[in-house]
Amino acid sequence: MEHTKEYIHWFDSENRVRVRLRLSGLTVTEFAVNLEARIGGRWVVVARWDCAHGYLHKHQMFADGAWTKEKIKAPYTMTRCMEEILAYIDESWQRLREKYLEVRK
């Protein structure tokens, strides 16, 4: 039976990370990691990594509603991917937030 578990970590009152794990029985079949920020009084997804549709991909969101999607061709385990994504968010969350707010040409 498939089900989802969700863990949200607020690292300050304006920023948080949401991890969603999709399970089939006791096996994690998919995960998604969102970096979310409160901007202009509402919560938005700034960046997202997920392996829906069977492959890992990353999305960069922008304040004007645009977003980019890129497939990550990586023969790595989900554990390794999760480690690297969380390490990257740790270091770059401020830049990701700034990127979200960039005015695109």
Add this chain to the structure above:
Amino acid sequence: MTRKTRLSELVKMPGVGKASGAKKISDIDPHWKDFSALMVALIKYPELLKELPEKVVFAPNQSVVSAIISHERTRILDLIRGKGLPVCEIAKRLDRKQEAVSRDLGILKKFGVIDFEKKGRVKIPVLRRAFAIVPLVARGR
């Protein structure tokens, strides 16, 4: 390029590296590393998931917990526990405007504290069972 380096490069968003002088989450939040380790462990050892509720919010301090569960929202939760009250009835019993109650219910739903069940054309807020908000306490204090 090593296998490790390649993956760390691959997960980066285009043009978004670490800014010099930027603070890491782990610099401002003493619980970040524990959270990261837990998420990795849950994938590696999914049997641990049996011990955790369906949804957990890890809140670094009481102000974040309060942002989710304010006094007014606590009153709503007390009222709907075990009862099938529509929004208008909740507003009436709490002597509040229906729009304000709806807004609070929307926030509670967003955080997974409640859900809505449909009874005909009326939406009834109901408590979800598997939910926890964990206020974290810094170590070494």
